[in-house]
Amino acid sequence: MTAAASTRIENALARYSAMTRRTVERYLPTGRPGDYLYAPMRDYLDRGGKGLRPALLLATCEAFGRRVEDALGPAAGLEMLHNAFLIHDDIEDDSPLRRHGQTLHKLHGMPLALNAGDALAALAMQPVRQDPALGSRVRDLLISEFSETIRVTTEGQALELGWRREGAADLAPNDYIALAGKKTCWYTTVAPLRMGAIVGSYGTASLAALSRFGFFLGLAFQTRDDLLDIELLSEPGKVPLGDIRESKHTLLLVHLLATADSKDRSWLSGFMAQRQSARTPAQCARVLTLMYRYGSVDFTRKFGAEMASSARAYFAEAFAQAPASDHLTLLHELVDFVVDRSK
Amino acid sequence: MTAAASTRIENALARYSAMTRRTVERYLPTGRPGDYLYAPMRDYLDRGGKGLRPALLLATCEAFGRRVEDALGPAAGLEMLHNAFLIHDDIEDDSPLRRHGQTLHKLHGMPLALNAGDALAALAMQPVRQDPALGSRVRDLLISEFSETIRVTTEGQALELGWRREGAADLAPNDYIALAGKKTCWYTTVAPLRMGAIVGSYGTASLAALSRFGFFLGLAFQTRDDLLDIELLSEPGKVPLGDIRESKHTLLLVHLLATADSKDRSWLSGFMAQRQSARTPAQCARVLTLMYRYGSVDFTRKFGAEMASSARAYFAEAFAQAPASDHLTLLHELVDFVVDRSK
Numbered sequence: 238m239t240a241a242a243s244t245r246i247e248n249a250l251a252r253y254s255a256m257t258r259r260t261v262e263r264y265l266p267t268g269r270p271g272d273y274l275y276a277p278m279r280d281y282l283d284r285g286g287k288g289l290r291p292a293l294l295l296a297t298c299e300a301f302g303r304r305v306e307d308a309l310g311p312a313a314g315l316e317m318l319h320n321a322f323l324i325h326d327d328i329e330d331d332s333p334l335r336r337h338g339q340t341l342h343k344l345h346g347m348p349l350a351l352n353a354g355d356a357l358a359a360l361a362m363q364p365v366r367q368d369p370a371l372g373s374r375v376r377d378l379l380i381s382e383f384s385e386t387i388r389v390t391t392e393g394q395a396l397e398l399g400w401r402r403e404g405a406a407d408l409a410p411n412d413y414i415a416l417a418g419k420k421t422c423w424y425t426t427v428a429p430l431r432m433g434a435i436v437g438s439y440g441t442a443s444l445a446a447l448s449r450f451g452f453f454l455g456l457a458f459q460t461r462d463d464l465l466d467i468e469l470l471s472e473p474g475k476v477p478l479g480d481i482r483e484s485k486h487t488l489l490l491v492h493l494l495a496t497a498d499s500k501d502r503s504w505l506s507g508f509m510a511q512r513q514s515a516r517t518p519a520q521c522a523r524v525l526t527l528m529y530r531y532g533s534v535d536f537t538r539k540f541g542a543e544m545a546s547s548a549r550a551y552f553a554e555a556f557a558q559a560p561a562s563d564h565l566t567l568l569h570e571l572v573d574f575v576v577d578r579s580k
Numbered sequence: 581m582t583a584a585a586s587t588r589i590e591n592a593l594a595r596y597s598a599m600t601r602r603t604v605e606r607y608l609p610t611g612r613p614g615d616y617l618y619a620p621m622r623d624y625l626d627r628g629g630k631g632l633r634p635a636l637l638l639a640t641c642e643a644f645g646r647r648v649e650d651a652l653g654p655a656a657g658l659e660m661l662h663n664a665f666l667i668h669d670d671i672e673d674d675s676p677l678r679r680h681g682q683t684l685h686k687l688h689g690m691p692l693a694l695n696a697g698d699a700l701a702a703l704a705m706q707p708v709r710q711d712p713a714l715g716s717r718v719r720d721l722l723i724s725e726f727s728e729t730i731r732v733t734t735e736g737q738a739l740e741l742g743w744r745r746e747g748a749a750d751l752a753p754n755d756y757i758a759l760a761g762k763k764t765c766w767y768t769t770v771a772p773l774r775m776g777a778i779v780g781s782y783g784t785a786s787l788a789a790l791s792r793f794g795f796f797l798g799l800a801f802q803t804r805d806d807l808l809d810i811e812l813l814s815e816p817g818k819v820p821l822g823d824i825r826e827s828k829h830t831l832l833l834v835h836l837l838a839t840a841d842s843k844d845r846s847w848l849s850g851f852m853a854q855r856q857s858a859r860t861p862a863q864c865a866r867v868l869t870l871m872y873r874y875g876s877v878d879f880t881r882k883f884g885a886e887m888a889s890s891a892r893a894y895f896a897e898a899f900a901q902a903p904a905s906d907h908l909t910l911l912h913e914l915v916d917f918v919v920d921r922s923k
Contacts, residue, residue, distance in 0.1 A: 273742030274735060325698060329691035348672035348741040351694065355668060355701065356734035359727060366723070373716065380709070384702060391699035392617060398691040399616030 238573040246574045249567055253295045253312070254288030256305065260313035264363050277345050277353040278360075281320045284336040287578075289458070290315050293429035293571065297447075299564040300556060301437025308436040310368035311379050315429060317361035318383065322390065322424070324354035329398060330483050331513060337474030358387075371436070378435050386428045393419025400486055404509040406494050406502065410540070413491040414456065421462075422455025430555070442558055450555035453548035458575045460541035463487035467525055467534065469580065478521040484509045488540060492533040493524075501527055545576040581916040589917045592910055596638045596655070597631030599648065603656035607706050620688050620696040621703075624663045627679040630921075632801070633658050636772035636914065640790075642907040643899060644780025651779040653711035654722050658772060660704035661726065665733065665767070667697035672741055673826050674856060680817030701730075714779070721778050729771045736763025743829055747852040749837050749845065753883070756834040757799065764805075765798025773898070785901055793898035796891035801918045803884035806830035810868055810877065812923065821864040827852045831883060835876040836867075844870055888919040 261282060266275050291312040298308035326332075327340040328347055334340060342350035365371065365379045396416050400408065430451045434442040466480040466487065480487050497505060505527070508520055528534050549572055559565055604625060609618050634655040641651035669675075670683040671690055677683060685693035708714065708722045739759050743751065773794045777785040809823040809830065823830050840848060848870070851863055871877050892915055902908055 270735060270738045270742060274738035325694055329694055346741075346745055349738060349745065351668055351672055352734055352737045352741060355698075356731065356738075358698065358701070359730035359734070362727065366727070384705065384709070387702035388699065391695055391702070392613060394695045395613045395617035395692060395699075398689075398695060399613060402689055402692065 238570065238577055242570045242573070246567065246570055249296070250288045250292050253292040253305075254285070256295070256309060257288070257291040257312045257316050258282070260309040260364060261316055264313065264317070264360060264367075273345075273349055274353055274356060277341055277349060278357050280338075280341060280344075281323055281335065282316070284338060286316075286319075286336065289571075289575070290319055290425060290429045293426060293568070294433040296564050296568050296571070297430050297433025298437035300559040300562060300568060301434055301442060302560070303437045303439075307370065308433055310364040310371060311382075311432045311436060312429075313364040314361045314383065315386075315424070315432065317357055317364070318386070319424065321354045321358035321361060324350055324357065326394070328354075329394070330485070332476075332479065332483070334474055334476055334479075372439075375435060375440050378440050379432055382428055382432050382435065386424045389419050389423040393417075393421070393423070396420070397486055401484060401509075404484070404506060405486075406506045406509065408486065408491045409495045410488065410491055410536075413486065413488050416486060417456055417459040417488075418452060421459040422452050425458055426455035427451035438558065446551065446554040446557065450548055450551040453544050453551060454572060454575060457541055457544040457548055457572070460488055460537055460544060461576060461578060463489055464534070464537055464541065465578075465580065467528065472580070477518075478525060481521045481524045482516055483513060484516075488537045489528050489533045490524075492536045493528050493531050496531045496533070497527060501531075541576060545572060548572050581913065581920055585913045585916070589910065589913055592639070593631045593635050596635040596648075597628070599638070599652060600631070600634040600655045600659050601625070603652040603707060604659055607656065607660070607703060607710075616688075616692055617696055617699060620684055620692060621700050623681075623684060623687075624666055624678065625659070627681060629659075629662075629679065632914075632918070633662055633768060633772045636769060636911070637776040639907050639911050639914070640773050640776025641780035643902040643905060643911060644777055644785060645903070646780045646782075650713065651776055653707040653714060654725075654775045654779060655772075656707040657704045657726065658729075658767070658775065660700055660707070661729070662767065664697045664701035664704060667693055667700065669737070671697075672737070673828070675819075675822065675826070677817055677819055677822075715782075718778060718783050721783050722775055725771055725775050725778065729767045732762050732766040736761070736766070739763070740829055744827060744852075747827070747849060748829070749849045749852065751829065751834045752838045753831065753834055753879075756829065756831050759829060760799055760802040760831075761795060764802040765795050768801055769798035770794035781901065789894065789897040789900065793891055793894040796887050796894060797915060797918060800884055800887040800891055800915070803831055803880055803887060804919060804921060806832055807877070807880055807884065808921075808923065810871065815923070820861075821868060824864045824867045825859055826856060827859075831880045832871050832876045833867075835879045836871050836874050839874045839876070840870060844874075884919060888915060891915050 265279050268275065294312045294315060295305050295308050299305055323335065324341050327335055328342045328351055332340050333343055341353065362380065362383060365376060393416055397420055427448050430447045431444050434444060434447055466478065467489065469475055470477050476482065494502065494505060508516065508524065552569060556565055608622050611618060637655045637658060638648050638651050642648055666678065667684050670678055671685045671694055675683050676686055684696065705723065705726060708719060736759055740763055770791050773790045774787050777787060777790055809821065812818055813820045819825065837845065837848060851859065851867065895912060899908060
């Protein structure tokens with residue numbers, strides 16, 4: 238993508254993020270218990286993030302013809318839900334770092350972090366429930382989207398955690414698609430697109446084509462995320478090869494498991510069966526070397542490019558009911574951004 | 581209470597529980613991922629429970645003049661939310677046993693259990709959201725009650741977990757009331773009474789007096805629960821002195837901390853500062869001995885009796901808008917049951 242488009246998108250992400258953050262702020266309690274609940278609850282939100290979800294949601298609302306203000310409630314709610322997921326995800330993975338800082342459970346202990354995630358997930362419905370301007374029909378549709386999002390995401394999370402617990406080594410790229418489709422695509426791309434369209438069209442937009450576009454966009458996003466783990470080896474605030482260390486079922490690992498010869502595969506199974514804390518940097522580097530040697534890196538790059546090209550192919554159908562506009566152009570450029578992003 | 585009243589209440593609890601369980605069943609998914617999500621999600625619900633919450637909710641609905649069927653949605657939802665709380669509570673406390681079996685995180689590992697709790701908490705709204713017979717106004721009131729319940733309960737949980745993390749030893753019985761009021765009373769007694777009255781009165785009942793009654797009933801319930809920990813020393817399916825071992829801020833412990841001399845208090849601080857797994861049965865027995873010696877057991881019994889008597893005093897005002905009926909008699913007898921129960 239051009240430098241101009243890249244700047245345009247970064248500005249748009251920052252603008253949408255700031256608006257969403259201001260709305261979130263109106264719903265985050267500041268009272269007591271502060272140190273034990275309300276301070277931890279807002280910590281990840283204060284650290285910022287890429288802002289992809291609010292941008293997709295708000296730009297889609299505008300593309301369908303309504304104002305950005307009309308969709309700030311669901312954008313804020315989804316951002317809160319996303320951060321609640323991150324808190325619990327970090328506990329489940331025992332991740333040490335998140336957004337240039339220690340994870341919440343490392344800072345406050347697991348029990349208080351778990352509880353803060355519960356409180357934040359419940360609060361995430363409030364910006365939708367308490368926005369009278371949405372109207373009751375649109376509000377009910379949005380609340381259904383929230384509840385479907387949690388259902389699908391926890392199903393995906395269960396698959397990933399279950400596979401990791403078993404040290405599942407007999408997986409193929411199709412399993413990865415099933416996993417990422419639930420664990421990532423729904424709440425990262427599909428739900429923002431659907432919720433933006435519901436508000437933007439007063440609940441009249443056809444959502445199936447949007448979901449299809451969002452599914453491919455989400456797979457492109459997750460694939461890029463998988464690759465960033467092995468590309469950003471000295472990024473401050475990130476554990477080098479963190480996904481490998483957690484033996485997360487990235488496409489890289491799933492492809493490697495499906496193609497490695499029996500000797501390497503058996504070594505990998507042993508690596509994955511170890512406790513996470515017992516896995517050494519040298520072992521992680523060996524996994525990385527195998528990923529290059531067996532073509533898993535090339536395969537993942539190619540797969541990501543295919544997902545991005547499918548997303549582009551479905552774009553027109555997804556937004557068939559939206560007239561040409563700057564918002565639509567921005568959404569189109571977001572596809573490139575998701576695929577090309579370097580962090 | 582008389583043996584006849586006791587049997588009446590136990591029958592009523594069983595009847596209300598069974599009806600609630602059948603409604604819950606309609607909302608619990610049975611599909612995949614089964615082993616990793618939907619089987620763990622239903623496990624605690626399948627193990628049963630006292631059924632106090634559904635009984636309070638359903639009997640209150642009937643006392644206000646509507647049918648038990650009209651309130652099965654919120655009763656099922658609250659039971660699901662309760663069980664989701666239990667899953668996360670057991671993780672936060674690292675409790676080994678729940679309802680005669682291993683806790684969910686001991687059975688499936690912490691990550692899958694945490695995720696199952698998330699999925700169950702989100703699903704808990706469905707029986708209310710999807711019951712068209714409730715009408716939109718009553719439904720909105722009920723959903724507000726759910727969200728308030730989660731807010732207050734997570735605040736109480738944060739206090740308890742924070743105090744435990746700090747090994748807080750400078751607490752007085754008033755702090756206990758603040759804690760139990762949030763952590764237990766709201767979702768155990770206050771919310772069921774309010775939700776039952778909302779359905780039973782089509783949202784017209786005055787809720788303040790019900791909340792007051794529920795608050796005292798909840799404190800009587802929690803005090804009894806605290807005492808059961810030191811009374812049921814060889815109950816199958818229960819860890820002996822489990823609360824002491826977790827250094828849970830029961831009224832027994834809070835009173836002991838406030839009254840022990842400096843030597844015993846400093847020993848207690850040391851006990852509470854230890855990791856839970858390092859606390860020995862002999863140490864737990866010593867805490868119990870101190871509780872008897874400093875009058876903490878007598879104090880707690882007396883306090884529980886006072887809370888029960890306050891609950892009784894507020895009963896008439898709480899149900900002023902409900903005509904005399906068998907349901908009202910049952911609710912009145914439930915107070916005695918809560919205070920006298922032996923498990």
